[in-house]
Amino acid sequence: MTPADWIAVDWGTSNLRAWAMRADGQVLESADSSDGMGHLGRDQFEPALLKLVDPWLGPGTTRVVACGMVGSRQGWAEAPYRATPGPATADRLIKASSTDPRLDVRLIPGVKQDSPADVMRGEETQIAGYLHENNDFDGVLCLPGTHSKWVRISAREIVGFRTFLTGELFALLAKSSVLRHSVAAQGWDDAAFAAATAEAMSKPEALAARLFALRAEALLHGQKPETARAILSGLLIGAELAAARPYWLGMPVTLIGAPALTGVYAAALAAQGLAPTRADGSQMTRAGLIAAHASLREPT
Amino acid sequence: MTPADWIAVDWGTSNLRAWAMRADGQVLESADSSDGMGHLGRDQFEPALLKLVDPWLGPGTTRVVACGMVGSRQGWAEAPYRATPGPATADRLIKASSTDPRLDVRLIPGVKQDSPADVMRGEETQIAGYLHENNDFDGVLCLPGTHSKWVRISAREIVGFRTFLTGELFALLAKSSVLRHSVAAQGWDDAAFAAATAEAMSKPEALAARLFALRAEALLHGQKPETARAILSGLLIGAELAAARPYWLGMPVTLIGAPALTGVYAAALAAQGLAPTRADGSQMTRAGLIAAHASLREPT
Numbered sequence: 001m002t003p004a005d006w007i008a009v010d011w012g013t014s015n016l017r018a019w020a021m022r023a024d025g026q027v028l029e030s031a032d033s034s035d036g037m038g039h040l041g042r043d044q045f046e047p048a049l050l051k052l053v054d055p056w057l058g059p060g061t062t063r064v065v066a067c068g069m070v071g072s073r074q075g076w077a078e079a080p081y082r083a084t085p086g087p088a089t090a091d092r093l094i095k096a097s098s099t100d101p102r103l104d105v106r107l108i109p110g111v112k113q114d115s116p117a118d119v120m121r122g123e124e125t126q127i128a129g130y131l132h133e134n135n136d137f138d139g140v141l142c143l144p145g146t147h148s149k150w151v152r153i154s155a156r157e158i159v160g161f162r163t164f165l166t167g168e169l170f171a172l173l174a175k176s177s178v179l180r181h182s183v184a185a186q187g188w189d190d191a192a193f194a195a196a197t198a199e200a201m202s203k204p205e206a207l208a209a210r211l212f213a214l215r216a217e218a219l220l221h222g223q224k225p226e227t228a229r230a231i232l233s234g235l236l237i238g239a240e241l242a243a244a245r246p247y248w249l250g251m252p253v254t255l256i257g258a259p260a261l262t263g264v265y266a267a268a269l270a271a272q273g274l275a276p277t278r279a280d281g282s283q284m285t286r287a288g289l290i291a292a293h294a295s296l297r298e299p300t
Numbered sequence: 301m302t303p304a305d306w307i308a309v310d311w312g313t314s315n316l317r318a319w320a321m322r323a324d325g326q327v328l329e330s331a332d333s334s335d336g337m338g339h340l341g342r343d344q345f346e347p348a349l350l351k352l353v354d355p356w357l358g359p360g361t362t363r364v365v366a367c368g369m370v371g372s373r374q375g376w377a378e379a380p381y382r383a384t385p386g387p388a389t390a391d392r393l394i395k396a397s398s399t400d401p402r403l404d405v406r407l408i409p410g411v412k413q414d415s416p417a418d419v420m421r422g423e424e425t426q427i428a429g430y431l432h433e434n435n436d437f438d439g440v441l442c443l444p445g446t447h448s449k450w451v452r453i454s455a456r457e458i459v460g461f462r463t464f465l466t467g468e469l470f471a472l473l474a475k476s477s478v479l480r481h482s483v484a485a486q487g488w489d490d491a492a493f494a495a496a497t498a499e500a501m502s503k504p505e506a507l508a509a510r511l512f513a514l515r516a517e518a519l520l521h522g523q524k525p526e527t528a529r530a531i532l533s534g535l536l537i538g539a540e541l542a543a544a545r546p547y548w549l550g551m552p553v554t555l556i557g558a559p560a561l562t563g564v565y566a567a568a569l570a571a572q573g574l575a576p577t578r579a580d581g582s583q584m585t586r587a588g589l590i591a592a593h594a595s596l597r598e599p600t
Contacts, residue, residue, distance in 0.1 A: 081520075112520055116516075117521060163509075164509055165473075169473075176472060177469075205504035213417050215419075216413075216417035216419045219412075220381075239505070243508045
C-alpha cells in the first residue's frame, strides 16, 4: 500500500488500535493488538507500535496521534491532565520521544476535575470528536463502559463530569464473586432488566441487599442465569442513573459507546422519559483523533 | 493424647477447622487446614478430614459434628435448608456416609428464606451458639463478613434475615479493581471511615459515583492509600447499614464475628446512637457445634 499520511492510535490499558490515515481523514487500513499499555514497560511502547504500523511508514517522518492511557504517568510519556471547566477540544498535544526517526508521536492529554476529584483519558478524544461533528451541542454526554462517564457540555466546554465504576463492578461480580455461579456470560431478559433498573432507581439504598439475592434466587427458585445477568446489569445501571440524576434530568443526552451498551442505557433512560441520541464510540474516537491531528497544523 | 469424645468441625468454602472435644464441652486440641470444600471433589472429603483428625480417633466410632458449606449440594452430603421463620437451633442433623468405620459424620442444615430469597450455611450454627448462651435474647444479630447477615430473632426463632455482599465487594474492589492502585492492604483512618459511613448512609444513591473518586483523589491530591482503605470500607458498610436500617433501627443489636470486624461495625452503629454488644465468631461456632452435638443425644 501507499504510505499513510499520518497514523491515528487509540492506546488503552488492554488494547492497542491503529489506523493508517489519508490527509483528508479517510481510513486506508486498520490494525490492532493486545499490547495494551498495562502490559508494557517504558521501553516496549515504541516496538509495540512499530510492530503494528511499520508497513504504513514511508521514507520520511510520519506523524502519530495517540489518545488513551498511553499518555498517563505509567505510559510512553506523561501528557498532564488539562483542567475542567475548560475547552472540550483535543489539542495541546505532548511529544513523546522515539528512537526511530520515521516516527513523530504526539499524545492527547487527559482531563481532570479538582472537586469532586475525577479524571479521564481517552474519553476527552471521543467528546472532541462528537463536538467536532455536532458543533452546537449543549447538554450531557454519557460514555458507558468499564468506567462510565457523565459529562456536562456547554458552549463547547466540559463544565463538569463524573465517573462510575459500573462496567468494572459488573465484570467483577459476574465473573469473580459468588454470583458467578448464578449469572450467565451471555443472554438477556428485557423485562427483568427494566424492573431491576426501576427498583434500583427508586430504592438505591437497597442495592447492597439485592446482589446476594441473585445467588439465593438461583438456589431456591431456579432463577435462570440469563435473567440474573439482566437483573445484575439493571441494578448497577439503575444505581448509576440514580447517582447521575443531576446530570440527565431534563437535559438532552447523547450516549457514546459500543452500540450494544448504548442500547442498554438508552432503554433505561427511555423508561425515565428521555429520548437519548446515540453515537458509535469507535467512530467518535477516530473523529477526535482527526480533530487533534488537524489542531497540530493550525497556527496557535 | 487420649482420644476425643467427639469432634467439632467448621468446614467452609476456603478452610477446614476441627476441634477435639471432651464430652463436657472442653476443647482438647484444635487443628486446621486450607482444605476448604471449594477445593475438594466428592471423594476427597473423608481423606481431608482424616488427615486432620486421625490422631484424635479411638478404636471405636467417634461422632463428628460439622457445619458450613460441607452440607451444601456440592459438599460431602446435602443437608437440605430448613425454612425460616423457624427455630434458631442447630439440630435435625444429616448423616454423611463414610468408609472409615471410626467416623460417624453429622452435618448441620443451613437455613433458607423464600421471600426475599436468601440462604445461610454456617451462620445458623453461630446463631444457635449465641442463643444457647443468651437464652432470652430478643433482637437483631449481625454477622459481618464476606457475606454479612442481619438476622431478626424473636422467641428463639429466626424470624427473617438478609445477606449483604459487603465483605466480598470490599475484597474485589480493593484487590482486583482499578482502585487497587489507591487502596492499601493494611492501615486505617477512623475519621475517614466515620465520614464515609455517614455519607453513604445519608446519600446511598451516590455510592456508584464515590468509588472511582478514590482513584482520582489519589492521582490528583495524593490521598493516602490507608485513608482510601478506610473510606472504601466506610462507603460499603454505610451502604449496608442504610439497606439494613429496618433491621437495626430501635432494636438491641449483637455483632458476632472476628473481633477486628465487629469493632468496625460497632463504631459505625455507635455513630447512629446504638450500643451493640459483641460476641466472638469462632467461640459462637464452637458453642453452636456443642449445642448441635447435645441435640443428637436428646430424645426427640
